[in-house]
Each structure stands twice: as C-alpha cells, then as structure tokens.
Amino acid sequence: MALDKNGIAQRIAQELKDGYYVNLGIGIPTLVANYIPKDIAVEFQSENGVLGMGPFPFEGEEDADIINAGKQTITTLKGASFFDSATSFAMIRGKHVDLTILGAMEVSQTGDIANWKIPGKMVKGMGGAMDLVASAENIIVAMMHTNRSGVSKLLKKCSLPLTGVGCVKKIITELAVMDIGPTGFILRETAPGVSIDEIIKATAGDLHIAEDVHVMSF
C-alpha cells in the first residue's frame, strides 16, 4: 500500500545523519521533524533567519516575531540563533546546510526540478527554493509520485519552468525511493505492498531497477 504523507516523512527521516543541519520546505518536508531518530543530533534551519528551530509554541506563548519560512509561529531550542537573510543564505549557498528537503511539481531524470510556477496560473514565487537547489550538495525531493489526475511527476524532461538544473539527488514518494543515475531514475526501495510494476507505470521518465532493490523498512 502506498505511504501517506507521514509515511513519506518517516522514510525521509532515515536519511538524516548525526550532525546534519537541515532545511525543510513547506508541506511533507515539514513533517520530517516529527521523525528524527532519537540517537542523532540535527538542527533545523529556516531561511527567514533561525537555526535550531523547535516545535510549535504552546497555546498563548506564540510570538509574532518568531516564525519559520512558512510564516508559522515556532519556538527555538538550546543553542539556537537568529540572523539576517543575507547570513541565512550564506549558510545555504556556502553549503553549510547539509541537507535540503523540499517538495516539487516535477522532477526530471537528470535531476532538474520544477516547483515554483505554472504558466497561466497564479505564480506564488520561488521564495528560497532556487537558492536552495542551486547550492545544496544533498537535495531530497519529497512528493507524490503522480499528480491528482494520475499523471507522473517523474519525467524525462520537466514541462514546467525550472527551479534548478541537475540538482536533485534523491526522490522519495508514496511509492518509492529513487536516486538520479547517469541515464535515468534508479529505483532503490519500494513502499510496503507496492509492486515494481506499479512504480514503473507511475514513472514517465526512464527508470532503472537497482540490483538490490528492496522494500522500505521502518
């Protein structure tokens, strides 16, 4: 059975390593914070200017001056710091942030990503996404394998305006874990109860099956 959003987040959390500074995008990526392995230390950076983000505040303790990049009220943990936007993107562009997890509308098999604009529709803007994808060494896309109409979001080539070129390293969807290989997507893991055929059908780009493909473990 395909994973739900929390399942995707839970699988992504396995990618966190001790000592990682992590930037979480809006949507599924935000949920990753709920599944940090107990035995590792990670810190969350939000590009609006905070490192060491904690959980949401208790009711009545919210502070309009302390928010994340999703404009949500947050708290900070011990060792946190606040800083200006230029410093925040110095962390990102300077590769001090170890892992970026973000959503996407489309990913191509060469690692291109499109997640900011649908021509003819309202454009919300790229926010920090273009800086994040152009800079991070380690980018994981968290998204549904297909859109609501069942059309694959894993393509040979993106059809939407790009956010970044050749930057995605790994994609984790409700169906699968895939890497970007030299000639297409590489299927590494399948969601419990999801067949390889199902994943092939849902993937419009070239998909290679890794020799050691296996079922995700939680």
Next chain:
Amino acid sequence: MALDKNGIAQRIAQELKDGYYVNLGIGIPTLVANYIPKDIAVEFQSENGVLGMGPFPFEGEEDADIINAGKQTITTLKGASFFDSATSFAMIRGKHVDLTILGAMEVSQTGDIANWKIPGKMVKGMGGAMDLVASAENIIVAMMHTNRSGVSKLLKKCSLPLTGVGCVKKIITELAVMDIGPTGFILRETAPGVSIDEIIKATAGDLHIAEDVHVMSF
C-alpha cells in the same frame, strides 16, 4: 611660515561638516581629531571595526581588545558600535563614510595617489588605503609638500606604484590648500607667511592659481 603637522591638522579640521562620518589615516590625519569645531557632531570610523572612537584611554584603563587601525589602544564614545571587517568596508565601499583623510608619498595633478610601496624598499602593504581611495567621494590628502630631500610630492604623474586612480579631491600641506582641477592642481589657500612663488617652486605638477586665492584663516 609653513605650518607644522598640528597646523595642517587644524586646517583640515575646517573641512569637517556636521553629521560627517570620517576615517582618519595614520600620521597627520590622526591629529585632526584634536581640532573638531565645537558646534558640529562628527563620528570617527576606524576600519578595524569601530565607529564612534573617542580619545586614548586613561593610564591603566587600556583594553587590548579595543584598538584603532593604527593598533593604538582607544576608547569609545556614546553611540559607538563594534563590527566585523566586512561590515567596516561596507561602510567605506558603500560611501557611508563621508570623508577620508589620509597621508601620501605622491599625488598627481589628475588625483592619482601613491602611498603604499617604494620599489626595492620594504613594503608594508596598502592596508585599507586602496579600498578607502577607490570608494570615498571625498578624499583629502594630508602631507608635506616636499619630501625630506626637498623633492616635490605634487607631480604631473606619480612615479611610485599607485594606491588609487583619479580619486584625490583636495590636498592640504604645510604650505597650501589645493584642489584637483581639470588641468592640474588649483591653489586655493596659502599658509600664513608663505608666498605663492614658494608654493609654485615646491610643486612639480601644473599649478593654477585660483582667482580668489587667499591666506588660510584659523
């Protein structure tokens, strides 16, 4: 009679305007701080990272962590701030510092300045001088008109390696106040008791006499 170093500093101090942020170089420029007109507010910036410099500390109150760009122990005044070197040069390069006063080995009649290197001799380095002269809108050179051998330091063209090109606006020496004009130095003021002829003789570059040339007043 030619001015002494304090006299030069005193005349330069007349160039200060209310609200000016000023960077003072080492040597004669440092003395300018002693002659600030009483009715104006100026703040001194030192490029090692302090704005709002005050006088030297009282004996026993010196702090190794609070120095100026000449590595001298200093104090700070009310409203002072400390900052990093990149921010310090943002103030300079971004033209937030209103006036730079510095010494020179040579100045050319097109406003070139040489003050950091004598080939074949020990080179101390340019420090912040190249940033200062390349950035400041308003640069006054404070120096002796001739070197110890009596050779003019006001030239058609600098012979020493340059610190900056076409940047000097005004030169104040023990003999005269001069501007840089389109075709040479322009003599504006003479030191008390110094003849125009004396200044002409001490100036190797082209020197025009301003119509309203007059004696410096103190």
Next chain:
Amino acid sequence: MINKTVSTVSEALEGVQNGMTLMLGGFGLCGIPEKAIAELVRLQVTDLTCISNNAGVDTFGLGLLLQQKQVKKMIASYVGENAEFERQMLSGEMEVELIPQGTLAERARAAQAGFPAFYTPAGYGTEVAEGKEVREFNGKMHVLEQAFDADFAFIKAWKGDEAGNLIFKGTARNFNPNMCGAAKITVVEVEELVSAGSLDPNQIHVPGIFVQRIFEGKDYEKRIEQRTVRSKT
C-alpha cells in the same frame, strides 16, 4: 554622536514621491515597517516600485498599498498570500519581478556594501537567468546579479538609539539589516527608542552610519500570519 532622530512618521518620510523605488524589510508580516506603510497609504504616493520579500496580505502590510493601487511594480521572492496582488498581476495592472530570496537579500547587501554586481549559482538554467550573463567558476555555472538601486529603505527594528544603532528581535530581523544603507535614505521605525549610550556597542546589529532617520512607533499590531500552536495537555 550624530543624532538621527525625527519626531514623527511624516517627518521620517519627507521626500517620498510618486515613481520612487522603495525597499521594505520584513518576511511575511514579521518585521515589517507598519508605521511607514501606513504613512505611504496616507500620502497616496503612486507608481511605486517596491522591493520586499513578500507583498503582505490583503488587509495588512504591503497589501494596504496594493488596495490603493499605489504600486506599479513589485520585486519579491514570494507573493502567495494576497488575492488583490493576484488580481493586479494577472490583469497586468501591476508588473511583477520574482527573484530568488537569497539573491534578493544579497542584491540589498551589495547596494549597502558598494558592490555593483556578484555571481551567484541561484537561478542558473531558469527564467531568472534569462538575459543575464552566466559564467562558470570552479566547474559550476553562476548568474551575474546587480545591486539594487532604491530611493528609500523602510526598516523596522526592535530597539534603536539616537545615533541610529539598531537591534532586532527574533526572526523579525530578516531582510531589515541588509536593506539598511542600501537606499539613498534609510528610515527606521523602532518599538523602543533609547538614548545613545544605552545599547552595548558590542551588541549592535546595525551601526547608525547606515541609518538616516529613526523614530519610535506606538502600538505595533504585529499580526501573525499562521498561528500554529501545541496544546499544553
């Protein structure tokens, strides 16, 4: 000490004219110059180009200027929270230039620090790089971006002193420090204006040299865009 205080918001905004380019600090509704925006609405200046990370919401922040159709062009990184914005953009009434958030911050900082241009990897291979010089450094492609050139910067700080020294609070800092000194005139509003000498010189976020005018605002609304909380039980 050079005193930067002005007593009223109208004094602080003296010289703002139709057609000017304004930078405004803030991220979402956090750390926005509420008083300056209210005064811009009152002044009814039009044809403004606004540089700001976001465009507020319909009833607060820059949205108030949009309601009055005072904005000719918006330069921002994310504008998703504003229906009137969407209408004006889709109808072509307002021009919109969307740029990466880090590029926005650095174009402000470049203006502040006197750098005309810099190379950044952000936006390479996308619409953002169209018409711009691209160049390889260390095997990676970069885009040449230019410093902003604005008439006024409107900044909101937490505390400030008479000399214009500023301290920000929490994430209300955001673009505010980078925009100080990035325009011809920088106007700062603070929640608390203190006398020179009351702030620790070691703990100033923005030295007063980057500020031309400072005033204290009263009764900040500081609206929260997404109130997210945990229950205590």
Next chain:
Amino acid sequence: MINKTVSTVSEALEGVQNGMTLMLGGFGLCGIPEKAIAELVRLQVTDLTCISNNAGVDTFGLGLLLQQKQVKKMIASYVGENAEFERQMLSGEMEVELIPQGTLAERARAAQAGFPAFYTPAGYGTEVAEGKEVREFNGKMHVLEQAFDADFAFIKAWKGDEAGNLIFKGTARNFNPNMCGAAKITVVEVEELVSAGSLDPNQIHVPGIFVQRIFEGKDYEKRIEQRTVRSKT
C-alpha cells in the same frame, strides 16, 4: 543541538598538514588565535600559506611561525611590524601577496557565503588589478576578485557555546566572523566556553553552523602593540 566542542588544542588542530592554506583572524595582535598559533609552532608544520590581515610581530602572533620558517606564502594587507618578515620577503624565502584590506575581508566572506567572485572598485589601476578582469559598472571601473579557498580557519572569539555560537569583544572581532565557515574546517578558540542555551539567540555574532570545532583557551596574553594612554591629571 550539535555539539562542536573538543577538549584540547591538539584535537582542534587534527588534520593540519604541511602545505595547507590557513586563514587566521585578528587585526594586528588583537583577536588573534593565540592557542592555535602556539600549536602550529609545536606541530612544526611547514610550507603553509597563511591568509591574515597582518603577520604579527617578531615575538608574537604569526611572527612565531615566521621565526620557525613555517610559512611559504603570506597573503595580507599590511605587514609593517615585523623584521623577520621583512628579511624573508626581501631574501625571497617567503612569497608575499599584498591585497587591499576590504578585499581580504570580502574574499573571506565570499568563501563563507558561497560566492565564487565579486566586483570591487578597490585596487583598480594599481598593481593589485594586474592580470585580473576589470569591468565598468555605473561609470566606474571595478576589479573581479575571487573567494578564498582555505583548508583551515583559525578563529578567536570571546565567548562561545557548545553549539559553536560565538560572541566577540570590541575590535577583537575584526576578520574573525568573516573567516568562520570560509575554510573547509573552522576551529574556534574562546576565552569562555559556556553551555548551549546560555547565550541569547538574538545576540550571537556567528551561528554555530559556521564552526566545526570549538575549545576554551586559558591565560590569553592579548599583547598590546601600541599602548597609547592619557594621563589622568
């Protein structure tokens, strides 16, 4: 919280090898990493390229490395206080690259912030611009300067916490914050190491993300180069 503390200076300098490029904070003898320099002397590593605004004096600061002939190349803006330096430079034993002070600061900041290159007016028309691209922006000539590429950055802060967050004191700040995160490994020594949570998150000069290792040094000498005082009478 990601803990960056190491217990000894030798642990902090693990991995330093002959031929490496090092950045060192400090202006004159103010804010220099005394403990790291002492350990570099003890380690007897050679053929070092040192990036630092100054080169110390004969008996303190980087001068100690020069005495041991450990430095192959010095990149600095001002080196006038050091006789051994002069001897090695004039004899050709040591290579010296002098660069403008603001360019030095910004090449560090560019490395920290992931900018490969930037245009600055400093040095145009001088030896400093020789062999470099020059370009006109807004009617003024600029020089293209590149980010530094160093193996280690040695930083001295006043206070730091376990997470690597730093606070500097007075003008001992100088290049230190700009060099944090500008090398592959940033090593910080502090006068006082405190537990995470004891520093105000609003008052951190350098967030811990830019720091790999932090340790507390004892008995700082903090030598004064030019003791200038007024008499109280």
